[in-house]
Amino acid sequence: MKKDLTKILERSLEALGIREYPPIEIEIPREEAFGDASTPLAMGLSRLLKKAPRKIAEDIVNAIADKHMFSKIDIAGPGFINFTFTDECLQSSLRNLLLSERSFLREDIGKGRRILVEFVSANPTGPLHIGHAKGAAVGNSLCNLLEEMGFSVEREYYINDAGRQIKMLGLSLYAKYQQLLGRDFEFPEDGYRGQYIDEEASALYESIGEKYRDVPFDICEKEISDWAYKRMLTLIKKDLEYFAVKDFNNWISEKQLYEKGEVSAAIDDLRNRGYIYGKNNAVWFRSTDFGDDKDRVVIKSDGEHTYFASDIAYHKDKLDRGFDVIIDIWGADHHGYVPRIESVMKAFGYDSSRFRVILVQMVNLLKHGEPFQMSKRAGNFVTLSEVVDLVGADNTKFIFLTRKSDSHLDFDIDVVTATSAENPVYYVQYAYARINSILKNAEEKSIDISAAGALKLSLLTNREELTLIKKLLTYQMVLESAARSYEPHRITFYLQELAKMFHSYYHKHRVITEDVDTAKARLALCQATRIVLKDALGILGVTSPEKM
RNA sequence: GCGCCUGUAGCUCAGUUGGAUAGAGCAACUGCCUUCUAAGCAGUGGGCCAGGGGUUCGAAUCCCUUCAGGCGCGCCA
Numbered sequence: 001m002k003k004d005l006t007k008i009l010e011r012s013l014e015a016l017g018i019r020e021y022p023p024i025e026i027e028i029p030r031e032e033a034f035g036d037a038s039t040p041l042a043m044g045l046s047r048l049l050k051k052a053p054r055k056i057a058e059d060i061v062n063a064i065a066d067k068h069m070f071s072k073i074d075i076a077g078p079g080f081i082n083f084t085f086t087d088e089c090l091q092s093s094l095r096n097l098l099l100s101e102r103s104f105l106r107e108d109i110g111k112g113r114r115i116l117v118e119f120v121s122a123n124p125t126g127p128l129h130i131g132h133a134k135g136a137a138v139g140n141s142l143c144n145l146l147e148e149m150g151f152s153v154e155r156e157y158y159i160n161d162a163g164r165q166i167k168m169l170g171l172s173l174y175a176k177y178q179q180l181l182g183r184d185f186e187f188p189e190d191g192y193r194g195q196y197i198d199e200e201a202s203a204l205y206e207s208i209g210e211k212y213r214d215v216p217f218d219i220c221e222k223e224i225s226d227w228a229y230k231r232m233l234t235l236i237k238k239d240l241e242y243f244a245v246k247d248f249n250n251w252i253s254e255k256q257l258y259e260k261g262e263v264s265a266a267i268d269d270l271r272n273r274g275y276i277y278g279k280n281n282a283v284w285f286r287s288t289d290f291g292d293d294k295d296r297v298v299i300k301s302d303g304e305h306t307y308f309a310s311d312i313a314y315h316k317d318k319l320d321r322g323f324d325v326i327i328d329i330w331g332a333d334h335h336g337y338v339p340r341i342e343s344v345m346k347a348f349g350y351d352s353s354r355f356r357v358i359l360v361q362m363v364n365l366l367k368h369g370e371p372f373q374m375s376k377r378a379g380n381f382v383t384l385s386e387v388v389d390l391v392g393a394d395n396t397k398f399i400f401l402t403r404k405s406d407s408h409l410d411f412d413i414d415v416v417t418a419t420s421a422e423n424p425v426y427y428v429q430y431a432y433a434r435i436n437s438i439l440k441n442a443e444e445k446s447i448d449i450s451a452a453g454a455l456k457l458s459l460l461t462n463r464e465e466l467t468l469i470k471k472l473l474t475y476q477m478v479l480e481s482a483a484r485s486y487e488p489h490r491i492t493f494y495l496q497e498l499a500k501m502f503h504s505y506y507h508k509h510r511v512i513t514e515d516v517d518t519a520k521a522r523l524a525l526c527q528a529t530r531i532v533l534k535d536a537l538g539i540l541g542v543t544s545p546e547k548m
Numbered sequence: 549g550c551g552c553c554u555g556u557a558g559c560u561c562a563g564u565u566g567g568a569u570a571g572a573g574c575a576a577c578u579g580c581c582u583u584c585u586a587a588g589c590a591g592u593g594g595g596c597c598a599g600g601g602g603u604u605c606g607a608a609u610c611c612c613u614u615c616a617g618g619c620g621c622g623c624c625a
Binding site: 025026027028029030031033034038040043046047052053076077078079080123160163164165280281282283284293294296297298299300301302304306307332333334335336337338339359361362364402403404406407408409410412423424426427429430431433434436437438439440441442474477478481484485489490492493496497500503504506507508510511512547548 | 552569583584
């Protein structure tokens with residue numbers, strides 16, 4: 001729809017001899033009185049041409065060649081051009097949707113360009129909690145969306161398996177293990193707590209028996225830490241599977257970056273480029289050259305690398321793999337880190353417009369209306385799998401995706417659980433299940449709509465039918481704008497609007513009527529709605545239940 | 549103190565990248581099941597878009613400023 005209109009306008013401008021013009025925007029007006037689609041093009045041109053916008057609009061309209069698609073073209077307000085499609089035009093678009101399904105719904109804006117999306121990347125020191133779930137939901141749907149829009153997407157998880165937190169995980173287990181053996185071993189002050197640690201300690205005992213009874217931690221550290229972190233990684237993968245997040249393509253290990261010498265190599269590279277210097281016995285990266293507010297240490301005076309050092313290597317590694325676009329999805333509490341990594345990208349000569357950090361705001365977890373502070377160390381966190389058990393994966397994802405990622409979100413366990421039956425996701429899924437039921441009904445009555453070319457869609461003339469068709473036709477635009485802005489949440493709002501229109505239509509008009517041709521046409525409209533609902537839910541990573 | 553994010557209906561949030569008379573869901577109230585799923589539909593009420601100034605044909609949206617909340621500011625990870 002947008003494509004057609006854009007072309008028509010381009011041709012009109014060409015006919016007028018206007019070569020330079022702002023990007024042509026097509027909007028769907030809020031008010032029905034303003035037509036089905038609208039463009040502010042004339043207003044944008046008025047400054048360039050130094051002419052009154054309404055006059056320009058008139059010229060553009062007069063120069064439009066194929067007016068047969070429209071029942072009306074108005075010039076309104078300060079200079080909007082408002083288009084109203086003919087019923088025939090809408091009906092034939094609906095037919096095209098039915099005939100070509102997916103390819104009708106898609107616009108190839110990716111053109112095969114390679115895009116890397118890194119998300120979740122939680123430390124492998126325990127199960128995923130509710131805070132990680134939002135990043136998972138956003139990342140998963142964004143990847144689905146970009147994939148559908150023609151990008152070649154790789155999903156990536158970065159494993160922080162080299163730092164002290166892994167050692168601490170090992171020590172926590174070791175302490176519990178010693179206690180299991182009846183020893184009076186003091187639990188580390190900033191060790192990891194929680195039920196899962198107890199369980200893992202028992203599992204460790206089952207696995208190795210009393211092997212390390214009299215062995216100090218220093219000696220068995222590597223083995224226990226390795227064992228523990230691999231278990232945790234398995235746990236995380238299970239959690240992601242339970243949340244129905246599509247498999248990651250790549251699992252990148254921080255430790256391996258060190259082992260392969262990539263960390264030193266990356267620092268050497270930056271040194272050759274002149275951005276590395278020594279001061280106070282430490283090694284620094286001159287990030288202030290790229291807009292950061294201070295330079296950053298990469299190797300401490302004790303010779304240890306900082307966390308930032310491996311991040312430099314990791315991002316260089318991403319660059320070396322040759323992606324057209326690189327996206328990092330982070331928790332918003334890491335926002336102070338953004339200029340640092342952007343500096344790294346620029347230092348390596350990467351066009352920074354092709355690198356994007358998407359910040360996912362914190363989830364304010366509430367319990368009984370009170371803020372609930374989570375801490376993995378204190379062991380009082382709400383796990384992702386608990387939430388999925390309580391409110392369901394579809395529900396949780398949808399709630400996260402009805403907000404733009406960069407806004408704070410109150411997630412009240414009680415509210416979400418209590419009102420789960422009234423949750424928006426059910427509203428949308430219900431529409432889908434309802435359609436299924438109708439189609440099944442038609443099938444039982446042997447009403448066949450498989451020959452879309454032969455349907456008399458011109459029988460779809462009432463107001464609700466035409467608005468529903470128009471809504472279906474805007475789906476492409478929603479997908480495109482969601483993909484361009486990396487904002488999958490736009491789809492959830494579209495879905496709610498579409499579902500509302502369908503429910504409304506359903507109540508006002510009986511689908512399977514006496515007149516067979518009318519029934520078929522209406523069933524076809526249901527079928528088209530079903531296609532779009534399923535498609536959009538799929539992109540969000542939400543299921544489409546056949547029955548409810 | 550500095551930086552980033554946020555402030556829109558009682559609550560939770562959208563707002564098509566600067567467009568037309570400000571939108572939805574919950575909550576509240578009123579109706580609707582002998583016909584395809586009532587997890588539904590129809591309707592009512594509810595707003596100084598935090599405050600102030602600016603930019604222009606036009607501002608919830610961009611700029612400045614004040615206020616309020618969140619987060620971050622280590623040779624931690």
